[in-house]
């Protein structure tokens with residue numbers, strides 16, 4: 001990529017897309033194409049076709065997707081498979097039609113089997129059945145990998161797939177039902193702390209509600225009171241967390257320095273494992289994560305585990321040796337990242 005290359009960041013207001021845009025700006029890139037969801041619905045093939053014909057981007061970061069935590073994935077199963085397949089089909093196909101020089105497709109480590117050997121190497125893709133709670137989303141992401149790979153092999157495109165672990169950072173989704181665990185626990189513990197300190201105006205502002213009675217009723221449904229915060233599941237599942245700005249840095253590093261041909265080992269007949277894991281290679285239990293967040297936020301109450309809520313995959317730790325061998329490693333460790341995102345959250 002040259003500093004004046006025309007770069008389309010799909011999903012530029014999201015957790016990762018916003019960090020990619022910031023990273024590119026910091027590195028001196030100047031020509032960006034962006035559209036909000038409202039301006040361009042990427043599930044609409046004709047609109048995407050017209051957009052690519054008009055804008056003719058040279059490079060594409062595909063960070064737009066239907067995204068959510070375990071309960072959102074399990075509840076809106078049809079939306080997760082339909083919207084993700086449509087978005088990626090349209091963006092990848094019209095990138096090919098318009099001769100985009102390089103595209104980066106963002107998948108997820110939920111592509112790996114539910115009972116995958118740990119840490120999860122790229123080669124474990126499609127070796128067993130998936131975790132049920134996010135199977136529709138995972139199948140869409142696997143289709144994205146195979147779509148990039150197939151266009152590369154048939155048409156000689158340069159489309160690279162990266163599989164990020166669980167991400168967190170500025171511009172995350174803090175919705176109590178639909179978000180991922182880390183932002184959800186930050187918000188729950190922050191609001192519980194406000195309640196315990198009788199900072200009622202701040203509680204109402206946080207929830208955009210008019211009365212404390214309504215606010216307390218709403219929070220109770222999520223197990224949040226002045227002295228308790230509910231944690232979904234048993235607290236035993238292990239997860240790996242990567243700071244979103246590290247994720248963005250890895251994406252830009254790969255776009256700048258690596259091509260599709262660098263992503264796989266050439267066998268005599270088959271080309272396999274063309275995607276690249278992006279993570280830290282370190283994991284933590286949900287219980288320990290909750291304790292870390294509790295300390296950072298300064299919530300003094302009790303954590304209550306609700307086993308009526310799903311645990312999901314018991315462990316998903318990425319093997320990052322391929323990424324490290326390509327020349328990139330994460331910088332921000334979890335505790336520092338939680339402090340940074342909490343500071344962002346309270347000052348946003």
Ligand SMILES: NC(=O)C1=CN([C@@H]2O[C@H](COP(=O)(O)OP(=O)(O)OC[C@H]3O[C@@H](n4cnc5c(N)ncnc54)[C@H](OP(=O)(O)O)[C@@H]3O)[C@@H](O)[C@H]2O)C=CC1
Nearest residue numbers: 011013014015016036037041042064065067106108166167
């Ligand atoms: N967050 C995580 O922990 C993980 C994320 N990923 C993947 O990383 C990528 C980025 O995720 P993340 O940044 O967290 O997601 P966010 O939900 O924060 O952002 C998604 C972006 O996609 C845009 N978008 C969604 N649907 C459409 C649509 N139909 N048309 C146009 N734009 C649309 C949204 O636009 P707008 O802002 O205008 O509404 C938003 O900017 C995704 O591919 C996701 O699957 C993978 C693993 C973990």
Ligand SMILES: C[C@H]1O[C@H](OP(=O)(O)OP(=O)(O)OC[C@H]2O[C@@H](n3cnc4c(=O)[nH]c(N)nc43)[C@H](O)[C@@H]2O)[C@@H](O)[C@@H](O)C1=O
Nearest residue numbers: 069070073108110134179180181184231232233310311312
């Ligand atoms: C990134 C990844 O994210 C999703 O998978 P997930 O890793 O299971 O995501 P999660 O962050 O929602 O949960 C992690 C763990 O944490 C527990 N947990 C506790 N308390 C809360 C809580 O309050 N909210 C949430 N969401 N989880 C909680 C929760 O029960 C689970 O055991 C995929 O669907 C898919 O989108 C995907 O690719």
